[in-house]
Amino acid sequence: MRDAHVRLAHGNGGRLMRELIEDLFAPHLANPLLDVRNDATTLPPTSGELLVSTDGFTVQPLEFPGGNLGSLAVYGTVNDLAVSGARPLWLTLNAFIEEGCEYALLERIVAALGEAAREAGVAVVAGDTKVLPRGQGGGLYLATTGVGARAASQPLGLGRIRPGDVLLVSGPVGDHGTAVLLAREQFGLRGELASDCASVLPLAQAIWDMPGLRFMRDPTRGGLATVAHEIARATGATVRLEGANVPVRAPVAAVCEMLGYDPLYLACEGRVVAVVDAAQAPAALAAWRALTQGREAALVGRIERGAPWVVVQTPFGGERLLEELEDDPLPRIC
Amino acid sequence: MRDAHVRLAHGNGGRLMRELIEDLFAPHLANPLLDVRNDATTLPPTSGELLVSTDGFTVQPLEFPGGNLGSLAVYGTVNDLAVSGARPLWLTLNAFIEEGCEYALLERIVAALGEAAREAGVAVVAGDTKVLPRGQGGGLYLATTGVGARAASQPLGLGRIRPGDVLLVSGPVGDHGTAVLLAREQFGLRGELASDCASVLPLAQAIWDMPGLRFMRDPTRGGLATVAHEIARATGATVRLEGANVPVRAPVAAVCEMLGYDPLYLACEGRVVAVVDAAQAPAALAAWRALTQGREAALVGRIERGAPWVVVQTPFGGERLLEELEDDPLPRIC
Structure with missing residues (x-):
């Protein structure tokens, strides 16, 4: 049976962390490139220059009318690529989860993240989770890095x-x-x-x-x-x-x-x-x-x-x- | 004159954030690809498949014999690429800085990060900083995403x-x-x-x-x-x-x-x-x-x-x- 809240032991590299990743993150982020057992993911070949962008997300409260931390973490990075003239393709995800974070809240945020990624046409190809001791985390912080392929026909800047x-x-x-x-x-x-x-x-x-x-x-x-x-x-x-x-x-x-x-x-x-x-x-x-x-x-x-x-x-x-x-x-x- | 400690206003997108990035991060991470004014960075063309990996870093204390959070944030991600058979090329960096973090400590960590990156042969090509309210940050958290090119002649797994x-x-x-x-x-x-x-x-x-x-x-x-x-x-x-x-x-x-x-x-x-x-x-x-x-x-x-x-x-x-x-x-x- 699942815990109702995330514990420090969910961050230790052992059984609970594996289950957190396999049961909560992987189903919402599933795509052919994501294999949570791998240290690194091979990207498919693309034509055109690649662009990369990264952003951290710390919004408070974690849920707000029109979105939550998860959708924000997709759009924030996807949008940096889009305004740079690139079609976003892949994202990596880092989650810093505070001990005591409600499992159901975390799942709503990861679900929104997965949905936003599908809508924006990007695949989450790699990720990492860390658990922060209670009182050192503000609930949840996310960071995403996006890779896209230049699609604009002219240089912008x-x-x-x-x-x-x-x-x-x-x-x-x-x-x-x-x-x-x-x-x-x-x-x-x-x-x-x-x-x-x-x-x-x-x-x-x-x-x-x-x-x-x-x-x-x-x-x-x-x-x-x-x-x-x-x-x-x-x-x-x-x-x-x-x-x-x-x-x-x-x-x-x-x-x-x-x-x-x-x-x-x-x-x-x-x-x-x-x-x-x-x-x-x-x-x-x-x-x-x-x-x-x-x-x-x-x-x-x-x-x-x-x-x-x-x-x-x-x-x-x-x-x-x-x-x-x-x-x-x-x-x-x- | 610099503040001795990071303030919330260093995270707001305005003058102090710009100065934090230009004065502290940019000099230690300088390389021809990094332009802190850009939303996204164009990667040079490479031959061979690209691999991507990501990791978050929360070590406590932030400095320890043999390294600090900055060097760890480079090696952690670079090593995931290396054991996957890839030569690490580029890194992105996310910094979650707690309000009150000592400026000098932050600079030592970023300096070590820059030095580790040079030693490992990777360039930090994009980054983002966020400031967390006092009591919600544990000092400093980092996340890095690495991109490398497959160099091993055989598939591993x-x-x-x-x-x-x-x-x-x-x-x-x-x-x-x-x-x-x-x-x-x-x-x-x-x-x-x-x-x-x-x-x-x-x-x-x-x-x-x-x-x-x-x-x-x-x-x-x-x-x-x-x-x-x-x-x-x-x-x-x-x-x-x-x-x-x-x-x-x-x-x-x-x-x-x-x-x-x-x-x-x-x-x-x-x-x-x-x-x-x-x-x-x-x-x-x-x-x-x-x-x-x-x-x-x-x-x-x-x-x-x-x-x-x-x-x-x-x-x-x-x-x-x-x-x-x-x-x-x-x-x-x-």
Whole structure:
């Protein structure tokens, strides 16, 4: 009979660890490449350059409206590959499980991880579990590394951005950050808000062969503001955001207003920021808006010659400097 | 000026996180493929099949005689590739840093990681850092994923083992487990014992083209006993260990005797267990003994037709059944 909670002995390399892996992880992650008895997995041959990306996941609470730590751990890494112009193929998974973690909760998270992987078209090909002593683990932490094959027909990167280019976002910002915040703080507003946690591969694919596409990024930790700062720093140019054009859902705006957060700094987990040649912006927006995920896509700013600052244009013609994020508004958001 | 300790804000995606990565991680891990501004890294083309492996690292204390969490995080993953017949090429790194972690300690660990990577011939090509709230992190956890290219000329695996084959070990067992135990428990015996933490690539390479090599594994968590159980379970045969032939350093034996541990269950981090055709054992042992790391290599057991048990032959002609590891003798050993 199964334990109801994970014990330290589930991490020791012996019988309990083998059973945890064989009974809980393996069934949800099953695919032809995964053999939990192997030290290493042989990848099938592929054509095209391989790209690799990695991310750690520590969101609190472990489950939130719209997703959980498991789905987040897939999408977070898959999305980094997609915005880099690669089709995600394989994932590795590390689980750091705190002693006392409820077995049923762990199983829901691993099940969501498996489902997200299937939906995103990636196979979990290798994994490892460790058990942390009670009080040293925060429930569960995950890390994933993704490998994908370049599919975009052109190179993308911060170095390709030029003054005159414009900044697009594929949908409303701040949904993930606010949904996690409310799930944590128990405001009783859960029904209104869900994380945008999803694979952005369809959004990335819709524009990655489009001439004039310079760069894509998914605005996770630090939000749209942090992506804008990365662009300003890399290009030495000014990023001017048109505040009124940045899509923000009404409940996100309301929560931010109440609690004093700026949605520009809040994490998204299913959005893409793209920099494109201004002449191509209408075509890129049209491509995104043709997708359910991109219906609310908007042109939110432009790159201008000037100092490497991020400036927000306010609705009444004023402007304010958007600082680089300093204090953490929301620890353990992803 | 740098903070003396890591703060939550070092994990938020903003300025402090960027500085932590640029000032502490990047210099020690620098290589032509690593660009900390990218979401994903393009891997250079290689010939030969690629293998992937991943591991999490939670050793306590974070520093111990013979290594630290950083060197362990390199060798642990590199060694899984090497015993699978692959030459390790690239690593990804995830760091989960507890708020309050001393900056100087973190830097020593990252420096050791960089040094181990250079020594093992692998480049860290992507990474991610997260900061955990104080009291939820145990100091620092690392996860690495390694990619390597198959170099062994023959397939290796549990499925190739046959009755009559013999079991070799490349050196004394239990050094890592005992060294970490003593570093933790403060027995004042540190000078005597150091972890065997090292790349086993030279040991694996020395025999991976040898005809009659069936299988290799590095006996980490759960030690030699756990590898023997994996073999028994996979083959359905008896693994008979000759207790007197298993090399154990005198101070390891003394500590185990005092504290009631069996060195057969203790982790090694720089040893290889190999199963070879009995006729090839002398050649394999000679190849290992020609290396400094393999001077104490020994034939420690054989695979026999019979029930899938692990039996230890005692010096006076008796035998005992070696159980599969149940309770955790030493949590957070790797």
